Amino acid sequence: MLESSTLGLYLFLSIFIGSLDLQPLIISHYTLANSLGLGSSATMDALRSRSSGLIPCAFEDVDLETYIAKVGELDSYRVRTDLSAYDCRNNRLAQLCLQQDRFGEAIEAAKNKYGAARIGVFMGTSTSGILQTELAYRHLDPQTGALPHNFHYAETQNSYSLAGFVAHYLGLTGPSFVVSSACSSSAKVFANAQRMMAAGVCDAAVVGGVDSLCLSTLYGFNSLGLVSRLPCRPYDADRDGISVGEGAGFVLIERATAQNPPDQIYLLGVGESSDAYHMSTPHPEGLGAKLAMQRALDSAGLKTGDIDYINLHGTATKSNDASEGKAVADIFGTSVPCSSTKGWTGHLLGAAGITEAIIAVMAAEHGFVPGSVNTQHLDPTIAINYQIENGTGKINRVLSNSFGFGGSNCTLVLGRQA
């Protein structure tokens, strides 16, 4: 009762007050790196060929029986020497990703256009460079207990490390911060960029997210009983948990101009909400998820029928998929094709939002609906139009869900203008 009355009140108020139109913003350029490969085309190819990035866990000396999604190139990779204080797995992955898809060239062009001080940097991460600290704690000075001399707290462990590194690497001096709201982090950065640009604080923004493998998340999710021993199976009746992965993604956001082609992909809407229910379990009726999706549709000025594909959060835990599935069923019924791509990428935590936003953009660009790898037997209790097989067709607008611990929810709508 409480849930439906809260949602009803919100819907009433949003109709009564009306919602501010989002300033038209375009997805100007993007890049991705994850276990499927380096560069956005590697992810697209793996989606088309249904090649999952999940492998049996072989990371540091982790002794858990599970599958992970790992970027193999990172072990021997180092960040640029002038930024060596920032060297850690998370920033290595950031740099490796920034070098793909001619992203650096797009940033240079944007700097010439707007000036480095007018481009914001808003990044999402959940664990930043914590692996560096985990490893350092194995090498404390036996006499004093001090950390090793080569440990750089600000540049690695601190959550801001990622945005600081990206800003320095790209030579950007506009406003910047890190959003760290667990697994919704790098979806929420789109809202930050939209607001900063609408308020005139910057003229363009690099948004993104990076999360990399570490012991904290593997053992932490394991302690909650949320890690599967098998490759994760989103929306399967027998799903039993996530597969932890690592990945990075970045998007350059600019204001729309008259020169944009008719096929241009826009950031159409963002919706944010809070569950106010539990720290690590989503609201069982999907209350927060529903609010986030409805707010995203409202901010885009769209109706459910305008959405052609939903990229679900779909972590493959019992509780997430049940809760999200109920929320999607309540708003969209069985009309819109949906899937979770985490069977390919694993759960990228703080990088999940940006990765799936870029998959949403590619779905619209290529007229491609990813299905779901590893999912065998759909959960019959979830009444949505879940796609196991890949599909094709005209995809104009995609809704992408990202939900995190602490009940932090964010939904994006990306695609062509209606």
Add this chain to the structure above:
Amino acid sequence: MMRLFVEGIGLLGPGLDSWVASRGVLAGEADYLAVPTNLRAPEMLPAAERRRAGVPIKLALAVGQEAFLQAGRDTKTASTVFTSSGGDNDNVHAINGILATAPREVSPTRFHNSVHNAAAGYWCIAAGSHEPSTSLCGYDASFVAGLLESATQVIVDDAVVALVAYDHCYPEPLHTVRPITAAFGMALILTPRQSEKTLAVIEVEFVSGKTQETTMQSAGLEVLRLGAPAARGLPLLAALASGKPTQISIAYLDDNHLSIRVTPC
């Protein structure tokens, strides 16, 4: 330039037991005495959650609650922006210790309290708020990052926003590499329109280039300002306490800062 209204203020730090109790000290009318921060169990939380609350949750909930009470607003009705350089620093230290030695048994509560948005999550549960909530980090500039984000939410989303900034000390060995000297939290209720509760107007401008930061007149408060990232907001509180129109400047990143005009109502 973004124009916002301050409707409520919360404060908890060493020798600063609440906004109401600290106004005289901040206005330079009473001496500052740096006694340890008076942390208390967050009465807003249900008993089970209250037992699990670490220092940042205690700080965030105390200052958030004080600010909402002053504004006379329902905690359900505002968006929230939490900002902190660290998060639960005691917990992160404990987890790193556990992971460095076998068996690596991280408790479920330790793990879910280790997320940077733990204070936000507990706040939303305690406040019953389904409104948007974000959790930011800007290292030493975390307060400024939070104020800038809050200002854009007020201006662009026409939202009432509670800004909550907090930081506390790391235990060793992390304290040596990140010497935060005190547990400190502050909160502001920021609104797009003036009301009978409005305390002041603040005009916030993001400016490129370095700045001469506004400092605290009291030597003890200046030590605190520099000792905890969240306390970089103290000059704003001092301006609000002064009762006079005041122009202040707070450093942001290497090459920019916020210029803030405070006009008490």
